[in-house]
Amino acid sequence: MNDTSLLDAFADLDSAAVSDALDGLGKPSGIGGIIPVTGVSKIVGFAVTVELEPYTPGPSGPHIGSTAVASAGGNDVIVVANNGRTDVSCWGGLLSLGASLRGVRGTIADGCCRDLGEARELGYPVFSRGGIPATARGRLQQKSTGMPVEIAGVWVAPGDIVLADETGTVFVPREHAAEILAKAQAITARERSIAQDLRNGIALPDTMHDARLAGSEGK
Template sequence: MTAAAIAGRLAKLDTCAVSDALESLGLDGAALGIHSVSVAKPVAGRVVTMELTEYAGIPAPRHLGTAAIDAAEPGDVIVVANAGRAQVSGWGGVLSAGAVTKGVAAVVTDGGVRDVDQASGYQLPVYAAGVVPQTARGRVIERTWNQPVTVAGVEVAPGDYVLADGSGVVFVPAGRAEEVLGAAERIAAKEELMAARALAGEPMVEVMGHDYESMLNGDTK
């Protein structure tokens, strides 16, 4: 299956169904503490990574994020590993301008960002752990890009997939993507039927019966 096809199927799901599917397969994927800070727009795409580290007085060879943007393809999502530094910006307005020009679908970080009004003006979804006005200069620099990183405790590799919406952010390993999608689609179908029964007025004790807690059982097969 092509990357575009995987991203397309992922975009039809929500993070809750995908998180449940990941758990049913024994995988970690929910990146907790990250939420939408610009346009409220769900996004699914392939990951391009970058990792930041604290500035130690040695100038970086380039400004953070520039290599990731230049390498990104339309529909990619730039994922910034900032070690949970919610009060330290690892993304800003000029980077957002470059990202939308390249067709980047979104930016996700476990750290802080700034210039969110500018990102919203560009209709660029940004998911972050915090919003701050201060610059990254003199605080953090890029350590690596296009290498495996850890984001909010989740291991993420370039080429993996990410889904972000109003409930949060989940990462899907590329090598398990079809398996995760299949499980998530089955879970979503079950919950859609349950919601329809609830909307039809069935008693909730019957809609969410004794087997609800074990609903994920069998979804890995």
């Protein structure tokens, strides 16, 4: 399966099914609190990572996020690790414009962002912990890009698969993508079957029982 086909297959799933698959394989499950803030309710792509840290006076480095934007492409999602801070913006309108022009699929920010109206006008997806106008200048600096980062207790490596929707965000280790995809697809098929049984008039306790939800019927 090529990269685009892999992302297309994950795009047919939701964060809950992928989180259940991660659980079933002993991987960190999905996280909540990072929500769509620019009108696009779902994104899927490969992680391009950037980590921020509190500003310390000294020689200025690259503008936060700029190196990640410059290295990202049409199959990527930029993942900004900002330790969940909500008192300062870690992503803004010029970054959204730059990423949009490169065809980037969206941004996941473990923190707050600004210029959300600009991103919405661009049709550029931003998922974050909310909005705030406070600038990062003098408050944040870039610590690294293209390195593993921690988002709400979950480690994310460059190239991992990111899926975010209105329910939450999941990070799929690239080396386990095929296994997690197959398990999530089975979970989705099972839940759709249960939903159809409910629509056909089968009583909720008869169709929605733990053994069936776990896929262990007849075992």
